[in-house]
Amino acid sequence: MICVSLxxxxxxxxxxxxxxxxxxxxxxxxxxxxQFKLNKFDLIDDPNQADxxxxxxxxxxxxxxxxxxxxxxxxxxxxxQGKIKKVVVAGCLSERYMNDLRKEIPEVDAFFGTEAYEGIxxxxxxxxxxxxxxxxxxxxxKHFAYxxxxxxxxxxxxxxxxxxxxxxxKTKPMEELIAEATSLANQGxxxxxxxxxxxxxxxxxxxxxxxxxxxLHKLSEINGIEWIRLLYVYPSHFPEDLMEEIANNPKICKYxxxxxxxxxxxxLKSMRRGITQxxxxxxxxxxxDKIPGLTLRTTFIVGYPNETEKEFEELCRFVRDIKFDxxxxxxxxxxxxxxxxxxxxxxxxxxxxxxxxxxxxxxxxISEDKNRTYIGKKLKVVIDSLDGEYYIARSERDAPEVDGExxxxxxxxKYNLGEFYHVDIYECNEYDLFGK
Numbered sequence: 519m520i521c522v523s524l525x526x527x528x529x530x531x532x533x534x535x536x537x538x539x540x541x542x543x544x545x546x547x548x549x550x551x552x553q554f555k556l557n558k559f560d561l562i563d564d565p566n567q568a569d570x571x572x573x574x575x576x577x578x579x580x581x582x583x584x585x586x587x588x589x590x591x592x593x594x595x596x597x598x599q600g601k602i603k604k605v606v607v608a609g610c611l612s613e614r615y616m617n618d619l620r621k622e623i624p625e626v627d628a629f630f631g632t633e634a635y636e637g638i639x640x641x642x643x644x645x646x647x648x649x650x651x652x653x654x655x656x657x658x659x660k661h662f663a664y665x666x667x668x669x670x671x672x673x674x675x676x677x678x679x680x681x682x683x684x685x686x687x688k689t690k691p692m693e694e695l696i697a698e699a700t701s702l703a704n705q706g707x708x709x710x711x712x713x714x715x716x717x718x719x720x721x722x723x724x725x726x727x728x729x730x731x732x733x734l735h736k737l738s739e740i741n742g743i744e745w746i747r748l749l750y751v752y753p754s755h756f757p758e759d760l761m762e763e764i765a766n767n768p769k770i771c772k773y774x775x776x777x778x779x780x781x782x783x784x785x786l787k788s789m790r791r792g793i794t795q796x797x798x799x800x801x802x803x804x805x806x807d808k809i810p811g812l813t814l815r816t817t818f819i820v821g822y823p824n825e826t827e828k829e830f831e832e833l834c835r836f837v838r839d840i841k842f843d844x845x846x847x848x849x850x851x852x853x854x855x856x857x858x859x860x861x862x863x864x865x866x867x868x869x870x871x872x873x874x875x876x877x878x879x880x881x882x883x884i885s886e887d888k889n890r891t892y893i894g895k896k897l898k899v900v901i902d903s904l905d906g907e908y909y910i911a912r913s914e915r916d917a918p919e920v921d922g923e924x925x926x927x928x929x930x931x932k933y934n935l936g937e938f939y940h941v942d943i944y945e946c947n948e949y950d951l952f953g954k
Contacts, residue, residue: 531642532560534568536593537657538586539576541713541749543609545666547574548654550608550635555655557644565596570604572638577611577683579851586611594625606641608634610683632684633669652698659902661936662709662745662918663702667695667733671715672722673752674790675779676857677819677850680715687716689724692733696740703742708936709900710743711917716752718760728755731763738769744938745900747917749775753801754792765809771914774805775815775844781836782829785822790857795836802840813915815844820877821870822850823861830873837880843888844921845881847874882948885922889946896940897953899924901933909933911941911953922949930954 533554537547550572551561562568571593575586586609593605604627612619613631620629630637636646647653656663670685671678699710712734714720721729737746746769753776764770780786783795793801806812818833825833837845849870852863899911902918911924926933926941933939941953 532562532567532569533572533642534562534565534570535572535574536565536589537574538589539574539578539582539610541664541711542666542715543574543576544657545654545664545713546609546633548657549651550574550638551655551657552650552653553635553639553644553646554642556647556650556653557639557642559642559644561655565593566601568602570606570642571596571602572606572608575607575609575611577609577614577679579848579853581851583611590619590623590626594623597625606630606638608632608638613683614679652694653701654698656702656705656707658918659936660706661900661902662711663707664713665695665699665702665710665737666690666713667717667720667730668714672719673716673754673792674857676788676790677779677822677853679853679856682855684715687719687723689719689721691724692721692729692736695733696736699737699743700740703740706742706936708742708938709745709747710737711747711749713749715750717748717750718752718755718757728757728760731757731759734760734763734770735767738767744769745771745914747771747773749917751776753778753798756801756805761805761808764812771813772809772811773813773815773914773917774809775917777817779817779819780822780825780829780833782825782832785825785829788824788858788861789819789822799840813843814840815846815917815921816842817846817848818877819848819850820873821865823858823864825850825865834877834880837877838884841884841888842881843885843915844917845878845885846920847877849874886946886948889922889948889951892943892951893946895943897924897943897951898938898940899926899953900938901926901935903935904928911939913951922951924951924953926953 535547537543565571573589576582596602597605606628607626608630612629616629628641639646667690669688671680672687751774781795897913899913901909901911903910907928909926913924916922943951943953945952
């Protein structure tokens with residue numbers, strides 16, 4: 519959950535924006551907050567000090583939906599106690615369940631869907647500044663920012679409700695992204711993290727071809743940008759020229775986040791992933807051959823309805839064989855109006871959690887083994903923050919929040935947050951490195 523503040527003394531509207539869910543929601547909130555600022559509203563960090571609360575919700579899986587509903591109910595309780603005057607709910611959960619939410623929580627003053635900037639600004643008596651819609655108030659540490667290059671998704675994955683909430687794939691024009699990234703660089707951003715529901719589909723609807731490689735190349739030419747990191751790559755249509763751009767462009771991190779979800783053919787077929795086990799392995803081999811030093815991150819879903827012990831063991835063997843650098847696991851969540859809904863939820867919650875724990879235990883050993891290979895080596899890192907006795911840094915191998923960290927003793931000397939340094943790695947644990 520992110521609550522962000524800005525000082526302005528020209529308005530009686532004091533608004534606290536609460537952001538739940540993924541980095542794509544973060545970008546939406548940053549754009550909305552910029553519109554509030556342009557309308558001379560106060561943005562307040564502490565909801566208890568605000569007149570109004572805007573909750574940008576997530577509706578991806580059960581846990582996210584539960585967090586969103588609980589956050590709404592907490593805000594309603596504050597309203598009942600007279601601490602705030604207005605509660606506005608927006609984002610994915612609201613987009614998907616707006617009618618149900620209106621019936622169940624009538625105390626909410628207004629509901630909006632995703633990217634409903636104009637309606638929300640109007641709700642507070644402001645006017646949308648169309649010519650400045652790309653402007654953002656950065657809520658991440660000032661040296662990195664997410665760049666959302668598209669919205670929605672065309673892939674037919676059976677388990678996923680994103681198209682229900684975000685619609686079909688819509689590419690953001692390249693010139694707009696270059697302008698946005700240039701503005702971010704001028705604000706001190708040095709690392710761009712490329713996001714979208716499916717980043718490899720960039721350009722297919724607008725330009726008639728997948729031209730993510732061209733976009734990345736142009737972004738790398740922006741003064742001040744030192745790292746470009748690629749997330750949410752769909753495996754079934756990975757462009758050949760994208761591999762070459764990542765391999766040859768020194769500003770693009772040798773890092774790919776490629777959510778595979780599973781490896782068993784029966785499960786992949788039921789998931790409608792558009793790729794087989796054989797093609798998946800061929801792609802990973804090609805990526806590792808063409809991009810030396812590549813860091814691979816992936817995520818899997820366990821407990822999918824047709825995942826038996828046989829399919830799960832197949833997934834475990836695959837994880838042991840490939841040895842991913844970075845790794846995440848979700849338990850299957852039944853989502854209404856998705857194709858897999860009719861399959862029910864035959865795998866018990868206990869078995870799902872056991873399978874998740876088993877996979878994470880396998881990955882913990884792999885991660886520690888990989889980390890040990892970096893002891894005695896020098897890595898380029900960026901300093902994100904200071905936490906107690908350690909500076910928290912990241913290498914090219916690490917995306918913010920989801921990956922490991924490089925810890926540097928704060929006793930040696932003072933380092934500047936947001937700056938790049940080269941550090942010698944002298945120790946590690948399962949997920950983090952220690953450098954000096």
